[in-house]
Every structure is written in structure tokens, then in C-alpha cells.
Amino acid sequence: MPAPFVSELCGFREGRPNTSDKNDPLSQELGHAFFELLGVPHDKTAPKTVDKAWSAAMVADLAKQIAATAPHLRIRAERRLEEFEQYAHLSALKSLAEDASPEVAAALTRLEQATYTVPELASLVDALEDTLAAADSRRRALVDLLGDESPLRLDVAVDRSGPSVPVDATDAPSHLIAGFSLKWSLRTDRLQDPRTQGAKMATMRRGRMPHFAAVTMEPRPYMLGRLGRGTGDLDCVYHLALSPLVEAVQAVFASNKDRIRQRDMFMRMVEQRRLRDYDDLVAYVATL
Template sequence: MPAPFVLELCGFREGRPNTSDKKDPLSQELGRAFFELLGVPQDKSAPKTVDREWSAAMVADLAKQIALAAPHLGVRAERRLGEFEQYAHLNALKALAEDASPAVATALIRLERATHSVGVEPAQLVDELKEALAVADGRRRALVDLLGDESPLRLDVAVDRSVPSTPTDAPDVPNHLVAGFSLKWTLRTDRLQDPRTQGAKMATMRRGRMPHFAAVTMEPRPYMLGRLGRGTGDLDCVYHLALSPLIEAVQAVLTKNKDRIRQRDMFMRMVEQRRLLDYDDLVAYVATL
């Protein structure tokens, strides 16, 4: 079944579905058939900020649907990987890059005052300390510049739980990330790389178990869905917000020539191989984590 909130996000923009590429006639033809099966009124305008509204709606719906089966899980939007247990070490570089000079300057002033009060000449000692600290700070900055500050993209939706082995009185212990989702309402060539990059970095940078990671989309074109979901290994799968109506639309529209039939067959293989799954499958799986 389509996601409960999907109709709120669907609409038309300049006469075409907001899932369709204005430069792609097939995308528009397939999008109209898709929206007709979904029951989207032709006079319904598309939301102006679909990504933001989608994220909020999905977090609320997913939290509600898993509340009974998995009350230990939290569902949150827009989270950095460094907030979670497996990736907390990513914050180490940020801590290293923090400038300690104000605290050092304050300590030097206090030292100068203390040595002066006991009759010790502070100038040479303070100068030597400043020189040593400047050398140390130069080395630290060179190391930070060498490492860079590259970090993974934010998770559009994150599902986490507390760490069972952590004492209840332990302060500031990050939660364990069990699932993360990259939300892409539609797919374009430049947007395809984001989920793949995120998945690859999550696998490489983790310390511990890899969270379930997948893309979620409303893209109707089999070609674009195939480019994202056919076996790169960076994603566990691709979830679609309205897979059943899309299957009907694909089977109705992609029949006129060999190229369309090839796309239809590729799409159906993705469904059969469970590379492309429904939103209901997302909810059911998260509830088991």
C-alpha cells in the first residue's frame, strides 16, 4: 500500500506531476498514469517544499506505526552520523580542530602574575612557554589541515536506540544507530550519487555493526530506479512510497516498443529480487530492529 502521507505530497506543477522531469516526455506520461492510479486530483497543486514536508510526515508516521512493536526505537529527522555510537569517533577531529589559544592565554597571564608575586622573573619563562605552545599549535593545525574536515551527508531520517550495556547513570552516551534513510522525492543524475556516497561512507567509517541503510523515493522511471538500486552494494535496497500503483502504471505505459519493454522487464526484476520494496516493507523491517 502507498505510504499514508503520500497523497499530501503529490500534486501538479505547470501541468505535470511533481514526480516528473519536465524535459522527459516518458517521465510525464508515466507520471500521469501513476497519479491517476494513486487518485491525485488533476487540479491539486504540488507542495512548494515537498522534501521538508515529506521528512516531517515520514518521521511522524514511522514513529506511530512502530510504537507498539518497537517502543525502544526513536525516529528523528536530520541527524549527523557523529551523534551515534558507531560514528562518535568522527567528532574527534572537530575536537582536535578547536582553538585552545584563549584558554592558554588566560593561563599564561595567571602564571605571569603568580611568578611576579613571588619575586621570580617571569618574562623569559613566559616567552619560552609561548614559543613552545606556538610550535605545538602549528603542528596541530598542520595535522588538521592534512586530515581535512570531510564528513558524510546528514541522514534525512534516522532510527536509533539506547545502548543496552551502558550504565543508566553514564553521561552523554550516544544512541546506537539501527537504520538510516536518504530521501529523494525524484531522481536526477546529480542526485543519484548522494545515497551511494552516504552508504559507502557509513560502511567504511563505522565502528561496530552497520546500520540498515536505504534510499526512499517517489521516482516513477524504471531507468532511474535501476541506476540507484541495481547492485552497487552501497544501499541495502530502495524503498518506494507507492510501489503497487507504480507497478500498474509501468505495466500499462511501458509496452509500445522494445526499449520500453526492456525498461519494464528490468523494473519487474528489481521488484522480484527485492531490490525495490514498498513503504510497508520499510515499516515492517524497522519494527524488527
């Protein structure tokens, strides 16, 4: 079944489906067949952007669907990895770049005030300030040399209290159960983003690897294959409307050998569960 919110996000731009590449006639042909099966009216105008509306709708739908079976889970959009216990150490590097602690600043202020009554302390305070400034300069140089290795934000995150964290704790990092990268359509310049993020998550984690997958509305078998037939950076790719897409691909990609080859590759992805339906995503999250 298509995701219940998908019809709100579909529409046409200059006569082409908003899942289709304007420079790819085959993408547009497939997009029209796909939208026909989805029942998208031909006069429905596509929203200017779908990213924020999509993540908000998906968070609301997941929270509603799993409320009865997994009330301990929290579904949220736009979360940084370092918010979760497996990746909390990523924020340590950023803290090194911050100024000296408030305690040190307060102590220096008290010393400076004391110089009014004990003038001989003035030279010692000046020396201490110079030493702290030099240490701060060295620290910042090291931080600049290391760079920022923190991965991108998760478009949608599923988390719960950590196994060693009291239920009523509000300031402790939670445990990341699943993360999703949302890509309405796929372009060559951003195709590798989810796979790069998955690889970083696997490398940087301290603890259990969360379930991580891409979610898309891309119709082209070739592009889905480039994303989904990877080397383990993604657990799988979820599609918002897989059943109608399967039907559209079987109809459109049956006219010549090249198209048949792409159709067969696409069907293998479905059979191997590299490409899964949105219902599978909901069912998986509900069992966590």
C-alpha cells in the same frame, strides 16, 4: 499500500507531476498515469519543496506505527553520523582543530598574573605561549591536510541506547539501527549521493553496520535501476507508492521493445526485493 502522507506531498507544477522531469516527456507520461492511480486531483498544486515536510511526516508516521511494537526506538530527522556510537570517532578529528583547552588558557592567565609579583617569570610565560602557538599551528596544518571525511547527514535515523549504555544515560552516544536517504525524485547529478553515503558508512563504522537504504518517489524504471542495482552500497530502495507505480509502469511501458525492456528490468528489481514498498520499511523497523 502508499505511505499515508504521500498524497500531501504530491501535486502538479505547470501541468506536470512533481515527480516528473520537465525535460523528459516519458517521465511526464508515466507521472500522469502514476498520479491518476494515486488519485491526485489534477488541480492540486504541488508544494514548493517537499524535503522538510517529507522527513517530518515520515518521522511522525514511523514513530506512530512502531510505538506499540518497538517503544525502545527513537526516530529522528537530520542527524549527523558522529552522534551515534558506531561513528563517534569521526568527531575526534574535528576536536583536534579546536583551540587549546580551557584548562591551559586558565593556567596561562594565572602565570601572567604571577609575573606582576615575580617579574623573572615573564620570559618563561612568553616562551610557553610561543611553544603552544607553534604546536597549535602544526595541529591545524595536519587537520587541513587530512580534510573532513565525515559523510553527509542522515535524512531519517532510527536509534536506541547502546548495548553498554545505561537506559537513563543522557550524554552517551546511541546506537544507530537504521538510516535513510530521502530522494523525492532522481536526477543524474544527485543519483549517486545515497550510494556514496552508504559506502562511507560501511567503511567508517566501528561496530555493526546499520540498515541503510534510499527512499524515493521517483517513477522512472531507468533511474530506479541506476540507484537500486548497485554493488551493496544500499541494502535496498524503498518506494513510497510501489503498488500504483507497478500498475502504471505495466500500462505505460508496453508499447515497444525499449519500453518493454525497461518494464522487465523494473519488475526484476521488485521480484528481487531490490525495490520495496514503504510498508516493508515500516515492518522492518518495527522488528528492530
